[in-house]
Ligand SMILES: Cc1cc2nc3c(=O)[nH]c(=O)nc-3n(C[C@H](O)[C@H](O)[C@H](O)COP(=O)(O)O)c2cc1C
Ligand code: SF4
């Protein structure tokens with residue numbers, strides 16, 4: 001099937017996109033920057049923050065480009081005076097109800113609100129008035145929730161529903177008092193939240209932060225090292241955040257397998273890396289006590305014992321159970337070894353459980 | 354299809370039979386009940402039983418003259434029905450004795466008389482058509498209101514009910530849609546979208562399952578058109594929806610009614626059960642093979658759920674928040690299926706158009722706005738109530754003829770149309786014809802039909818503040834400009850009304866208004882700045898007075914009132930000082946008293962107590978009118 005294409009202009013740049021593409025996508029292709037808060041390509045289109053508004057010839061208001069489908073011959077102005085005024089005003093409105101504690105905010109340096117305020121030269125203090133004063137939610141080991149910083153973009157709501165399939169958080173209340181909460185406005189800890197932290201990964205501001213990471217390092221102090229999660233065979237990628245040669249946290253990257261989704265173990269279970277109790281060599285039990293050994297010693301011992309059992313009782317006296325934490329390749333090799341070397345088909349895997 | 358004609362004949366016989374007996378009918382709409390109609394009803398029943406009177410006692414809904422509720426109609430066989438207003442239980446014995454036993458209507462309590470068919474008229478009672486409230490009205494959508502028993506299928510069928518459905522079921526679907534298109538009917542929910550065109554979209558939309566939804570959320574403050582129709586003529590809504598269902602190919606309908614309308618919900622439930630019983634709803638309607646069921650969904654009272662996408666989301670069981678259109682409900686509505694969504698009044702127009710033809714309909718109204726429109730007259734107007742007028746009538750006619758002018762002989766100042774989405778219209782524009790486009794051009798909008806009249810004592814800044822405080826609390830909170838922008842606009846208006854306004858506040862209001870209008874996601878946000886922008890445009894002076902002089906010219910913003918005592922009039926009686934809870938008034942024997950502005954809490958307790966009318970403020974101005982401009986000294 002051929003894809004029909006349509007051509008439009010954005011800031012006088014002509015661009016051709018597949019039919020059905022949004023104006024935002026077309027702008028991206030044309031190299032025109034449009035700021036967004038609530039838009040996330042992985043999540044349902046929401047059209048709520050109104051940061052991405054543009055002017056389109058023949059359309060009365062300033063539509064949100066993230067939810068406006070591009071049409072043939074459309075003439076879009078993404079930076080006209082009306083658009084600039086609207087974006088600045090939206091930012092001012094967000095800042096008027098924001099704690100502005102960037103000095104101590106763990107998100108500083110990686111925050112869209114901060115970036116756009118800088119980009120559009122928005123000063124604070126345009127609208128004095130009521131600000132929210134919600135208590136900080138810090139009663140769980142993983143996530144700090146500061147709803148005073150929330151800009152209600154609804155990304156966490158959609159991530160929870162659409163990526164994690166849990167729908168723990170939702171919009172509650174109306175108007176200025178609208179708030180994202182678990183049912184009955186309890187804390188995450190008191191809800192059915194599984195602490196996958198996928199909401200943290202999508203939050204564009206400092207409302208949701210990884211507790212230990214954001215207390216260990218400023219955003220610009222860390223080096224990100226992309227790696228594969230060792231916990232299971234799914235093979236999720238993520239960025240280890242490294243400061244002073246130590247892993248201080250995990251953040252999502254755009255993994256081929258997982259996108260930004262992770263589970264609680266992958267995202268928050270990195271404490272073992274620098275743990276003093278961590279094993280660094282194989283151990284062999286001698287006279288009832290584990291004693292440090294080299295790999296050669298350990299593997300030699302295993303080979304010797306397996307050979308002994310096979311010689312004495314035959315291959316079918318042996319069985320092998322492999323681990324879900326191994327990669328596919330490792331598991332393949334193990335079954336090959338079991339069948340070809342040990343000579344038994346008795347091999348299984350813990351993920352069956 | 355012999356079915357309906359049989360039913361029609363039977364119902365008509367029963368209906369006509371009623372007129373052969375003496376009847377007493379009490380108006381029991383919500384307004385009637387609130388005014389004490391149920392107590393009047395009880396008194397009538399008691400009186401009739403104790404005097405052993407052979408009369409029919411029945412009820413109806415509000416006929417529109419809410420300002421005269423409770424109303425009672427008495428009709429004797431062969432005579433016109435007389436409608437009495439302001440009834441109370443203690444008037445009942447005399448009323449029944451005079452009108453029923455002695456056959457003398459009580460002229461001084463009578464509002465008007467209505468002659469059905471060839472019944473004889475009384476000499477000294479105004480005929481409905483001559484009664485000023487009705488003389489410029491047309492009654493189509495409201496024709497059964499106050500005339501039939503809303504819980505009686507007999508009354509409905511006898512007054513041509515379900516005839517249009519029967520006729521429609523013998524027509525081609527597209528012919529029905531074409532007829533609606535030709536009628537020029539536009540959506541009565543506020544937007545004025547051509548109804549026939551919408552039905553056409555739903556008809557064309559691909560899908561085996563389609564829905565018909567009726568928007569009876571009616572959240573505008575001061576609006577009660579839809580409630581009156583639902584309470585007074587529920588079957589007509591069902592009939593309109595069923596015709597629509599057949600035309601667009603839907604077999605299921607929902608009525609979204611706000612839960613604050615329990616009487617409307619009850620009467621709809623009764624009507625649905627009756628219609629199902631007689632095969633007018635449900636499976637195989639009138640033996641044509643057409644199936645159509647209607648369910649009621651009670652809304653939890655969020656204004657934003659009147660917005661169509663929020664409404665559908667709410668029926669689906671989710672939080673009522675608007676979503677971006679397109680896709681429009683016509684293509685992806687309830688549970689993603691093609692859905693036709695119209696307002697109550699829109700559906701009620703349909704059976705009339707099908708019965709009487711689009712030519713009849715287009716004979717009323719203007720070029721672009723056909724038919725009639727129901728308005729709720731409220732505010733500082735003499736006749737508050739429900740009025741159905743032909744499109745194109747002037748606002749002046751509505752206010753002065755139908756509405757009977759301004760209360761207490763005060764001067765007209767503005768009329769607010771379109772509720773929180775609308776704007777204010779000045780004296781200069783009162784001759785504008787009421788149609789969708791003229792009102793929009795004047796900075797207001799037709800809206801759903803709320804019409805609030807304001808007089809010289811109304812402060813326009815306060816009006817803007819009222820509507821903004823409504824939209825601010827009703828904003829769903831989804832999009833930034835509406836959620837945060839309304840809050841800041843409201844804060845600024847509060848500041849102006851408390852005397853702390855600054856000149857730059859006007860620019861900020863205009864900028865915020867412009868941005869919120871341009872960028873909000875749904876109609877609520879896009880229109881909520883209208884009350885501010887239109888009042889700044891037309892009543893800038895009043896805003897300036899609040900900011901520069903710290904004065905409210907209408908005397909409505911209590912924080913800006915400065916109470917003073919005219920030393921020439923003060924006789925030193927000290928009564929005011931005793932009435933003042935703040936101890937702000939001092940003086941001595943035979944010396945004029947004095948109000949300390951800093952201590953005064955502006956409660957007004959001193960004002961009525963002064964026999965010598967020596968105390969004054971903006972709301973109760975100084976008689977000599979020569980006081981210096983009141984500036985706050987604080
Ligand atoms: C905030 C908001 C509130 C609304 N409230 C109502 C309402 O109470 N009743 C109604 O019929 N339409 C209401 N509407 C308009 C509906 O979205 C929709 O346009 C209308 O019901 C369509 O029916 P119509 O074509 O028959 O007018 C509202 C719109 C907005 C934006
Ligand atoms: S917590 Fe973050 S992701 Fe969730 S709505 Fe608020 S700003 Fe958006």
Ligand code: SF4
Pocket residue numbers: 657674675827828829830831832833835836873874875876877878879
């Ligand atoms: S304009 Fe207001 S009511 Fe409409 S979606 Fe936005 S926040 Fe909600």
